[in-house]
Amino acid sequence: MFRYHKFIMKPAGLKKILYFLLLMCGVLIFYLMRYQFSPLSNLSLRLTNKQDDPDHNPAQTEKQPDVWTWRCENEKCIRYQRNRKEPEVSLATCNMLCGSMQLWPKPTGLVSLGTRTISFTVDQIVLETEFVGALEKLVKSAFSCFKENVAKLCGKSDSKNSDINSFKINVNVIKTNVTKLHFDTDESYSLTLKTIKTDLVVIIKATTFFGARHGFETLSQLIWWDEYTHGGTLKVLKGALINDSPMFSYRGLMLDTARNFIPVVKIKKVLVGMAANKLNVFHWHITDSQSFPFRSIRVPKMSAFGAYGRDMVYHPDDIKDIVNYALVRGIRVVIEIDTPAHAGNGWNWGPSEGLGELAVCVNEQPWSAYCGEPPCGQLNPINPNTYDVLEKLYKDIIELTKEDEIFHLGGDEVNLECWSRKLKWNNDTGYYSDLHDLWGKFTVEALQRLKKANGGKLPKHVVMWSSNLSKKPYTTKYLNKNNIVIQVWGPLQWGEGVDLLREGYRLILSHVDAWYLDCGFGRWREMGEAACDPYRTWQSVYMHRPWQILGTNRHNILGGEACLWSEQVDLDSVEARLWPRAAAFAERVWNDPPFDAYAAVGVAEDVYTRLNTQRDRLISRGLVAEAMWPQWCSQNPGMCL
Structure with missing residues (x-):
């Protein structure tokens, strides 16, 4: 048999319980605030967010001094621990300036590449052409592909660092009526890259559009992203001369x-x-x-x-x-x-x-x-x-x-x-003793x-x-x-x-x-x-x-x-x-x-x-x-x- 006892709390006891609850809430808030602003917590949250974000761009990561730099020795890029007084040289820049050219496929003709670089932005690239009709459409479309490929090197970086006023590309095509590829189509091209005052000027010469398109492709390979300079920037060789044509049609x-x-x-x-x-x-x-x-x-x-x-x-x-x-x-x-x-x-x-x-x-x-x-x-x-x-x-x-x-x-x-x-053979279809026939x-x-x-x-x-x-x-x-x-x-x-x-x-x-x-x-x-x-x-x-x-x-x-x-x-x-x-x-x-x-x-x-x-x-x-x-x-x- 259960008995019911009425329980009445005195005012003094109620006050003690309330004080205890307030104290516990204060302790909880303190620890939450401490975790929120701790370096370890922030690092963990940053890593988690960056790994989960498919659009995260490494170029935009908070820049830390890099331990390594690369030097060109015996036509190879060698990695060294960086001296504080020594300028940072990225592997990409070292590769482009050291030893063998970084062109693929390797050109068949004369290649002369400069050893100095220029920074620029995608927005500075402009096409100079006077073509009309089908050729104009093809050249402009090929230029758009080239520019898009260069832009992809930047990721989502909005770097505005530049050493020039403009990046001009001039395309000359001799046979303006050739807009289809045939076995006898001339796919050769020449590419000249030089600085004129404050502009970088590229001249692509080709017999047909198809050679000019290859010129755009080779030009894109003279450009790279340097993550060390200015926190990340596009670079291009300051000078180049390339003559090229394929061995097989x-x-x-x-x-x-x-x-x-x-x-x-x-x-x-x-x-x-x-x-x-x-x-x-x-x-x-x-x-x-x-x-x-x-x-x-x-x-x-x-x-x-x-x-x-x-x-x-x-x-x-x-x-x-x-x-x-x-x-x-x-x-x-x-x-x-x-x-x-x-x-x-x-x-x-x-x-x-x-x-x-x-x-x-x-x-x-x-x-x-x-x-x-x-x-x-x-x-x-x-x-x-x-x-x-x-x-x-x-x-x-x-x-x-x-x-x-x-x-x-x-x-x-x-x-x-x-x-x-x-x-199913019959008189109309005949029969072949040698089915090769x-x-x-x-x-x-x-x-x-x-x-x-x-x-x-x-x-x-x-x-x-x-x-x-x-x-x-x-x-x-x-x-x-x-x-x-x-x-x-x-x-x-x-x-x-x-x-x-x-x-x-x-x-x-x-x-x-x-x-x-x-x-x-x-x-x-x-x-x-x-x-x-x-x-x-x-x-x-x-x-x-x-x-x-x-x-x-x-x-x-x-x-x-x-x-x-x-x-x-x-x-x-x-x-x-x-x-x-x-x-x-x-x-x-x-x-x-x-x-x-x-x-x-x-x-x-x-x-x-x-x-x-x-x-x-x-x-x-x-x-x-x-x-x-x-x-x-x-x-x-x-x-x-």
Whole structure:
């Protein structure tokens, strides 16, 4: 049984409790105020806020005296503990003034660089030009790209430190009517940089816009951000003279967007990287047996049946946008719809429209019996409707890209077993004892349809992958060397390039053992080995110089192309797979610098430092690039090389 006792507190007790509570509140407030204003607390809060802020700019960090400075000794930047009386010299400034030039790709002509610097601001850069029409638009657009790249060096800094009144760029182009890139387009340029009174004046001279664009790119590489001077400022060399032109007219990069869809925004970033390295052909492998994301104007069913999803399609406006974006950056776009192999999903709507089987072996199992990787699929060469569809697709591509000099027909890895088992022969279609002849007949008919799609004229350079059809006796039987260019993808030791050159064919080189950037990432399917191990390092990419071995008719080598197939590449990894290895390739096909194959070190030391500087430029432009070495090596290159 519980009893209730009424409790009455006396006034004196109530006062004691109130005093105690007030005392505790005072103690709590004291400790809170002490923590709020303590140095440790402020440091912690600052670090937390800066790490969480994606827009935090290191250039705006509260400046602390730097312990280190760099001195140029024996053409290398050496790190030293700074003497208080000694001026601070940043690593970036030391690199630009010490030893080898920090230009990439290395110019082929005369280079003379000054040893003094000038500070300036982005707002002081002005373009002086008197062009009109299409050329004026291109030059101004290229200038805008240049200025944007310079601005990105600053981050969010609003530094106004300058040693000049203005930064004037004067562009002179001789052939004002050349606004499309061709094999014989002159891409040479000269760049002169000098001070006139209180102005910095740059003169870029070029035969065509494409040379002038390269001049803008080289000028951007004479500019850097110095975090030591005035708390951070843009710097440029006070004087320079550069003459430059490429060794090869075709400097390509192939990207496969069919195995995994790569969105337009990422393709544009690839083009930004290409422009930074003076690559000039974007070979777009846009479809394959896995998917058909190309939205054809004339045959919309291709993407309706073949795209991974409605949001994974390249619409006509997307392609026009990419073509224009590339042109401003000195790049032409070559779209490839591979045939007759590598054609499956997207081609499987023929029966429902009364057109019969446009493709055979589509998604056939076991895939190893019908193709090199799943899913399988090849065009049906004995169905005339297949060629009607091809002609429409070819016309779409030519209209969208405005590219009528180069056309890529595909033509690799035809599986004759697929045709042997799946084609339905009759008296009208006939039968071929050697299915290579059927392959050849398909190619001849595809070329005729391409000719019709191009207004009755076959493009001057029709590119095809090397294959069994590009070997004797089929080459001379089906491939006219006056029109056909062979893109050799097999390893150099196969020797197919030598045979083709002897027969008089023109070549684009893409040797799998050096310039396939997708290799070395392991096996993605359970059956079979990894496609092309091992990983191609940037050094192996750089040191591949196949024309030195091929020898015969070297003038028929139009250039080279690095390839990135996308079985194990998507939008999140495409940039790191390309850079900086594609940059290493770019210097090989722009300058083709010599090296001693018998030396202990095949790659010269300055290549490491120049490529690392170029990687930093790519990162400043928003690209992702693989690390070349620990950051310590960047600060102490002489101790790593």
